[in-house]
Amino acid sequence: MAVSFLTHELSELCLGKPPLKSISTSATVVEAIEVIRSSGKSFVSVWNCDHSEFGRCECVGKICMVDVIVFLCKEENLLCPSSALKASISHVLPKVHGLVVHLEHSSSLLEAIGLILQGAQNLVVPILQSEKGRKQQQKSSTINSHNGAEFCWLTQEDVIRFLLSSIGLFPPLPACSIDALDIISSDVLAIDYYSPASSAVEAISKSLAQQTSVAIVDSDGTFVGEISPFTLSCCDETVAAAITTLSAGDLMAYIDCGGPPGDLVRLVKTRLKEENLEKLLQEFTILTSSTGDVSASSSSDEESPARSLTRSGKYARSPSYSARFVRKAEAIVCHPKSSLIAVMIQAIAHRVNYLWVIEDDCSLVGIVTFSNILNVFREHLETI
Numbered sequence: 001m002a003v004s005f006l007t008h009e010l011s012e013l014c015l016g017k018p019p020l021k022s023i024s025t026s027a028t029v030v031e032a033i034e035v036i037r038s039s040g041k042s043f044v045s046v047w048n049c050d051h052s053e054f055g056r057c058e059c060v061g062k063i064c065m066v067d068v069i070v071f072l073c074k075e076e077n078l079l080c081p082s083s084a085l086k087a088s089i090s091h092v093l094p095k096v097h098g099l100v101v102h103l104e105h106s107s108s109l110l111e112a113i114g115l116i117l118q119g120a121q122n123l124v125v126p127i128l129q130s131e132k133g134r135k136q137q138q139k140s141s142t143i144n145s146h147n148g149a150e151f152c153w154l155t156q157e158d159v160i161r162f163l164l165s166s167i168g169l170f171p172p173l174p175a176c177s178i179d180a181l182d183i184i185s186s187d188v189l190a191i192d193y194y195s196p197a198s199s200a201v202e203a204i205s206k207s208l209a210q211q212t213s214v215a216i217v218d219s220d221g222t223f224v225g226e227i228s229p230f231t232l233s234c235c236d237e238t239v240a241a242a243i244t245t246l247s248a249g250d251l252m253a254y255i256d257c258g259g260p261p262g263d264l265v266r267l268v269k270t271r272l273k274e275e276n277l278e279k280l281l282q283e284f285t286i287l288t289s290s291t292g293d294v295s296a297s298s299s300s301d302e303e304s305p306a307r308s309l310t311r312s313g314k315y316a317r318s319p320s321y322s323a324r325f326v327r328k329a330e331a332i333v334c335h336p337k338s339s340l341i342a343v344m345i346q347a348i349a350h351r352v353n354y355l356w357v358i359e360d361d362c363s364l365v366g367i368v369t370f371s372n373i374l375n376v377f378r379e380h381l382e383t384i
C-alpha cells in the first residue's frame with residue numbers, strides 16, 4: 001500500500017499551487033530585491049528564456065534576501081553598496097548545481113524524493129491548464145509566463161506534508177523516536193554567542209544551501225538560539241550593517257521580527273562610524289529610495305522601501321508581504337525521544353525544514369532535517 005502511494009504523480013501535489021514569481025538572469029541585484037519584496041515569497045525563481053519561436057525557458061536557480069545580504073557582507077561591497085546593488089544577479093545566484101530541477105507533472109513522488117535526497121530543493125513542474133486557461137493566458141503577458149507556459153515548484157515541505165496526510169500507511173515509523181531511527185545529525189553549523197556575527201557569514205550561506213540554520217551556543221555548549229535564514233529573509237538589505245558590527249547574540253535579537261531594540265540600533269550606528277562605514281546605510285537608503293517607486297505605487301498605503309535602520313526586518317508591515325513573514329526569531333526544538341510524527345507536525349506547523357534537538361538541560365544534541373526524514377521513508381520502503 002505504501003509503495004503504491006509513492007507512485008502518485010506530482011500533479012496531485014501541485015493542485016492549487018500558484019505560478020512561480022520569476023526574474024530574468026539579466027536582472028540586477030536591486031531589481032531582484034524589488035521582485036522579492038512585491039512577491040510575498042521567500043524566494044523568486046530565476047529564468048533563462050529564449051523567446052524565439054521554438055525557444056525554451058529554463059529555471060536556472062532561485063534567489064532570496066539572504067543571498068543578497070550575504071553578497072553585501074563582502075568587504076568590497078560594504079565599502080560601496082550602491083555599486084554592489086547594481087551588479088548582475090549572476091554574482092548572487094547560488095552556484096550549487098542541482099538545487100532546482102525540472103520535472104514533468106507525471107513524475108512520481110518516489111522520483112521526487114530521490115532527487116531531493118540528491119540535493120534538489122525545488123522541483124519545477126509545469127502547471128496543467130485547460131483549453132480555456134491556455135487561451136486566457138495567451139491574451140495576457142505576465143512575468144510568470146514562460147513562452148506560453150506556467151510553472152509551479154514543489155519543496156521538501158510539500159512532500160513532507162503529503163506524506164503526513166497518509167502517515168498511517170507507514171507503520172511503525174510514526175511512533176518511533178528520532179533517536180531510535182538514528183536521524184539526528186551532530187554535524188551542525190554553530191557559533192559562540194559572543195563571536196562577531198560577521199564570522200558567521202559563511203555558515204549562514206551554508207545553512208541556506210542546506211536548508212538548515214546556524215546554532216548559537218554559549219561556552220558550555222548550551223543552545224541559546226539561532227541565526228535562521230528564514231528570519232533573515234524577513235529583513236531588508238540594511239541588515240548587512242548589523243551583521244558587520246554586532247555579535248552573534250546581538251544579531252539574534254536584532255533580526256527578531258518584532259523589530260530591533262533601540263539600543264542595538266544605536267550600537268550599529270556607533271560602530272559604523274567607528275569603522276568608517278557610516279556611508280553604508282546612507283547609500284542603501286538613497287538607492288532603495290530611487291528604485292522603490294514601483295512597489296510603493298502598488299498600494300496607496302504601502303510603505304516606501306526607503307526605510308531607516310530602525311525599520312530593518314519589518315517587511316511584515318507591508319501589505320505586499322505574506323502574513324507568514326510575521327514570525328518571532330525563536331528556534332524550534334525537540335527532544336531525542338520525540339516521535340517522528342511529532343517532529344513532522346512541529347516542523348510543518350512552524351514552516352521550517354529542520355528542528356534543533358536538545359537535552360533537558362538545553363545542551364545541543366544535533367539537528368533533524370526533512371532530508372533525514374525523507375531518507376527514513378525511502379529506506380523503509382526498501383524493506384517492504
